[in-house]
Amino acid sequence: MYKTFRVLVGFAALCLAHTTQAQLISNTPYSRYGIGEINENYGNIRTAGMAGVGVSAANSFQANTSNPALLYYNSITNFDMGIAGQFKRVSTETGSYTDGNANLHNLSLAVPIMKRWSSAVGLRPFSTVNYQVAVSNPVEGNPEATISREYVGSGGLSEVYFGHGVKVVGGLTVGGSASYIFGNIASEAASTLSDPEQELVGQERVSIVNRTTYNGFLFRAGANYRQKLKDKLFLSAGGVYSLNAELDAERKQAYERRTQANPVPGDSTEGNVTLPSNYRVGLSLDNGSNLTVAADFASYKWSDFKGFEGQNDNLRDSYRVAIGGEYTPDANAIDSYFKRIMYRGGAYYSQTPYELNGKEITDKGVTVGAMFPIGISTIYDLYQLNVSLGYGQRGTTESGLVKEDYLQFGIGFTVNSRWFIKRRVE
Template sequence: MYKIYLFLSSMALLGSIATAQAQNLGNSPFSAFGVGDVNESTGSVRSFGMGNVGVGTPASAYINSSNPALLYYNNRVTFELGLGAQAKILSDEVGEQRDADGSLNYLALALPISKRWSTAVGLRPYSTINYEYTSEGTVAGDATTKTRNSYTGNGNLSEVFFGHGIRIAKRLNLGVSASYLFGLVERESGSQLINATDASLSAEQLVINERTNYNGFQFKGALAYRQPLKDKWSLNLGTVYTIGSDLNTKKRTVQERRLSNDLVLGQNYLGDSITTTTRLPQGIQFGLSVDNGQSLVIGADFSAQKWSEFKSGVSTDKLADTYRIGIGAEYIPNPVSVNSYFQRVAYRAGFSVGKTPLELNGKQVNDVSLHWGFTLPIGGSPRPPEYTQSLLNLGFAVGRRGNGESNTLQENYFRVQLGFSLNSNWFIKPKID
C-alpha cells in the first residue's frame, strides 16, 4: 500500500509542481532573446557532474532522459527529484552585478514495462527568461530630448516528457520521446524623459507590456548500442535526433502610462491578441563511452542545433547555430564494499565547451564550464527481495559566458544541483510474508 501511495503521490506532485518553475529567477540579459536560456542539462545530476555527458552513458540506477533509448537499462522502478541553484557575476565596461537564484531542475519516474521495454515520465524546465537592464537614448526626430529606457522580462517554458526505451535487437535499443512544452512570458519596455537641466526623470513613463503564451509538442528519436570489449569492458554509442517543431503562440500587447511608483494612469490595448507560431529548430546529439560495467565510465558528447532556423511571429530575433562538446568520467572504488562507505561513493568530473545562440558585437557567445560531483548511497548495499536503493546526488559547475571581449557583457557562474534517486523492485512479491 505504501508503494502505491508513493507512486500516486509522485504523479500528483509531477502535475502540481509545474507552477513552481516560474520562480526560477536571476537576472540574465542573455535570456532576453528567442525563447530564453535553453536548458542544456537535460539528464540527471549524474550527467551534470560529468559535464552534461549522457547521450552514450547507460546506467540502471539513474533516469537518463538525455537519450530515451537508454531508458531500457532502468530495470527497476526509479524515482528522481532534482533541485538547482546558481550564483553569478554579470560584468561589462560599466560595472558588475551579483545575483543568485534556485529552482526545480527535474522530476521523473521510470517504470520497466517488460524485460525489453522501459518507460519514463517527467517534468523539467525547457527555457528560462529573466532579465532587467536600462539604457539611455533620444526621442525619435529630436536628438536634444533624452530618454531613460528600461527592459524587463520573466517567465519560462516547461517540458513534460514521456519517453520509451526498447531493445529491438541484440545490443541495440530504440528510443522515442514526446514532450509537451508550455509557458507564459512577460516582457516590458518603458521610457521616461530626462530633464535637460538637472538630469532628473519625469514622474510619468510610457510602458509597453507583452504577455505571450506558448504551447506545443516536440518529438525525439534515439538509438543506443553496446558492444562488449575485452576484460569486461564495453563500448557504448548513442544518438538523438530532435525534430523541428512549431509552438502555438499567442501574444497580447498593452500600452500603459505609469507613475514612478508603478501606479497605472491609463491603458490602451494595441489591437487584438496575435495568434501565430514559434519555430523550434531541429537538433542532433552523439555520445560514446567506455565502461567496465561496475566502477569506471569515461564518456564524451557532441550536440548541435540549427537555431538559425528559429522563427517567431512575435519576435524578430536572429539567432546562430549552436554546438556543445562535453567530456566526463565517473569512478566508484568498490561498489559492493561492506567495510568502507567511501568505497561505494561515486566520484565524477567533466568539462563542457560550446557556442550559444547569441551574438555580441558580431561574435558568438561562448559557454565554458568545469563540472564535478558525487553520489552518496543512503543506507547499506541493496539486498533481496526488494533491492531498494536510495542515492543522494550532488553536482557542481563553474563557468563563464561571453564572446571573449573584455568590454562586452560577461557572466561568471557557479551552479549546484542536488538530487535524490530511489530504486526499487516494486512489483516483485517477497517469498516470505
C-alpha cells in the same frame, strides 16, 4: 516503501505549481533572445555532475532520460527528483552585480514494462527568461535631456515528456519520446524621458507590455549500440534527434503610462513559433561495473528559428562539446563509506547562438558531482542522494558586452524499487 513514494509524489506535486515560471538561471541579458535560455541538460543531477554528458552513458540505477533508447537499461522502477540553481556575477566594462536563483531541475518516473521495454514520464524546464537591462542616452539636439530605456523579461517554458526504450537485438536499443511544451513569457520595454526644463514629462514612463503563452508538441528519436571490446571493457555509441516543432502562441499586448490610472487597452493576437531541429551524439567506455567515461557533441540549427513575428533574433547555429565520467572505488565495500560513493566530473565548451557587436559568445566550464548511498541497500530498494557543482564563464566585457561568471549547484534524490516481485515475507 510505498509510503516513501507517496511522500515523494506529494512533494513533487507541490513543485508543479511553479513549473510554468520555473527558472534555473539567474538574471542574464542573453535570455532576451529567442524563447530564452534553452535547458541543454536532458538528464538529471547525475548528468549535471558529468558536464551534461549522457547520450550513450547508461546507468541501471539512474533515470536515463538523456536518450530514450537508454531507458531499456532501467530494469527496475526508478523515481528521480532534482533541484538546481546558480549564483552569478554579471560584469560590464563599468561595473558588476551578483544574482542567484534555484528551482525544479527534473522530475521523472521510469518503469519497466516488459523484459525488453521500459518507459518513463517526466517534467523539466525547457527554457528560461530572466533579464533586466537598462540603457541611457542623451537626446539628440538637447544634451541636457536623457532618455532611459529598460527591458525586462521573465517566465519560461516547461516540458512534460513520455519516452520509451526497446532492445532490438544484441546491444542495439532504440527509443522515442513525445513532449508537450507549455508556458508563458512576459516582456516589457519602457522609456522615460528626463528633461530638467520639462519636469512633468520626466515623470512619465511609457511602456509596452507583452505576455505570450506557448504550447505544442515536440518529438525525439534515439538509438544506442553497446559492444563488448574485451573483458571488462564496453564501447557504447548513441544519438538523439529532435525534430523541428511549431508551437502555438497567443500574445496579449498593452500600452501603459505609469502616471495614468489605467493602461491603454492592447491587442490579443495569435501566431506560431518554430523551434529548429537538433541532434546529439555520444561515445562512452565502461567496465560494466564502476567506471564510465563519455563524450557528447550537440548541434543546434538556430538559424531556422522563427519567433512570434517571424523574426530570427539574429540567432546562429551553435554547438556544444562535453566530456565527463563517473567512478566508484568499491560499491560493495563494508569497511569504508567513501569507497561506496560514486564520484563524477566533466568539462564543456559551447559556441552559443548569440553573436553581438561582432563578438561570438562562448560558454565554458567544469563540473564535479557525487552519488551518496543512503541507508542499507536490499534486493527491493535502493536510495541515492546526488549532488553536482560547476563553475563556468560566458561572454566578454569587450565591445560593450556582458560577461557572466557563474556557480551552478544541484541536489537530487533517487529511489530504485522492484515493484513487481512478489515477496514471500512481509
